[in-house]
Amino acid sequence: MSYERNDVILYQIMDCLVEDYGYSIIRFQGQKQDLWLTNKDNPKYPVIRLNPATSTSLIFEQDYLERVTMFMRRLLQSNEKILIINTNEASTEFEENNFQQILFHDEKESSMLFATFPHLQYAVKKVDNNDSEIRRINQSLRNFQMKKTRANTVRQIPKFTLGIMGVCIAVFLLTQLLAMQLGGDAWTKALLIAGAYYKTFVVAAHEYWRFITAGFHHLSISHLLMNMLALYSLGSVVEKSFNKKQYVAILLVSIICGNLLVFVVENNQISAGISGGLYGLMASVIVIAIENQTFRIPQVRSSLLRVVWINLLISLLPGVSFTAHMGGFVAGAIMSFLFVKNAKWKFLKPHVAICFVILIGGLSFYGLNNNTVKPLYPTTDYQVIKDVRKLGLDGYANYLEKNVDRLYGE
Incomplete structure (x- = not known):
């Protein structure tokens, strides 16, 4: 030519x-x-x-x-x-x-x-x-x-997401070491000592920090691996669309809101996992697709719908906290909406932010004033306190025992 x-x-x-x-x-x-x-x-x-x-x-x-x-x-x-x-x-x-x-x-x-x-x-x-x-x-x-x-x-290697995965894996390994130090079948007690969500300790000892730390604990190796695969997939997309502070805010607020909703709605239970945060990231991916109009592409829309349906079915399985997932999803959607740069949505953002603050405030107020704990597990509670003493943390053990005694005495 x-x-x-x-x-x-x-x-x-x-x-x-x-x-x-x-x-x-x-x-x-x-x-x-x-x-x-x-x-x-x-x-x-x-x-x-x-x-x-x-x-x-x-x-x-x-x-x-x-x-x-x-x-x-x-x-x-x-x-x-x-x-x-x-x-x-x-x-x-x-x-x-x-x-x-x-x-x-x-x-x-x-x-x-x-x-x-x-x-x-x-x-x-x-x-x-x-x-x-x-x-x-x-x-x-x-x-x-x-x-x-x-x-x-x-x-494009999602370095920040890999860092979060590293934190989750490190926490899991440290909890394993703690369980080995306690001896016997001590995995559940190690989780409770290390920071898993447990309504008794939240209500009795005001350990609200468990709303965050529970997100980085996992119940088993299979639970950890499944969540890490999902985190890598969803986090890779979110990391490209938001800066690190926004990414962390979406993840942590989703974890907190998921556990807060569990605290308000569900009975006493032990729970752990980053699932609430994952549902927040999934909501973020959907918001991104709507904001940049890629959801109009049939392949993208089909992929998003497939992910939503699969995760919805997982949420309905026995032993999986649907409440935590939905709380994380709503929080992730709202946070992502507030962070995206879309001129058409600008006038809505202040109203959405105010409604979100009111919602969180309302849930917190209701939870603090309706914090009944049932069923109670006194054997587990006092065994955990005993194991805390075994670790040499007498001050924390005394604090827990005092507050648990008060709860049982009410």
Whole structure:
């Protein structure tokens, strides 16, 4: 295939915009000879069309461009005009239907383009052999893409999520060591001493910190592994969409609200696990998909629905706390709604935040004033206190015993 000079200019522009200005190439089924570039981080020109064909109006391409425009706006959440860079000398400049076409060829260079993308002044140049130049650019782009892919692979490793997983695994191992030190069948007692949720100790000794620490304990190795797989999957998505402080806030608030709802609604029980936080992250993924409109893509929508149904069925299994899951889900959805950057939702955020604070305050007030504990497990409670003394924590053991005695005396 023999390339013309306007094709070479188009490829040189593309090479410069991709390698120097962070644009990505988008290809469409049934695409013409034009090229589309996107860069959501460029506020002025998030979408650029490179076209080497003769073009004096968009009237003959209306259907094609409407389909492309709809996809681009859904993908990038941008209503900025689409810039067309045309390299054909027979074309004309124009603005119509949210498109702006400018010309760039040997007889006409664009000062506007040079001002916006200064490197173009050096990237576009005449060459002795058009075909060789196109091959060089294609090879350069392939090499650049390989480097970018490798860098993205390293960058996309969810390091913060792996850190949270490391904390959960470390807590599990430390609890195992504690159980071994106590001797015998002491796993449950080790969990209680280490910080699992237990309504008796929350009510009697006001140990509300268990609402947080319970999220990092797990009942068994299978429970831990299942939750870590879910955390890696969901956390990887959330970590890309929110900063670390927001991510931690979503996770911790979901864990706390899940356990708070268990405290208010359910009877006395021992529970542990990051499941409330996982449901908060799942809600966050759904909010992200709605905010960036990717839920309109059938494959994404189908995947989200499948995840929701599977987790809903898991929540209904015996021994699984549906209450904690729902509390975490609602909290995660609200926190994510407050954190996403969506201008259309901005006016709703203060109202949602106020309602959320009122909801948490109401649950806390009700829980503190209706904190009956049933059934009671005095044998377990006093055995845990005995084991706390065995560990040399006499002060804490005395505190627990005093408050448990008071509870049983009421």
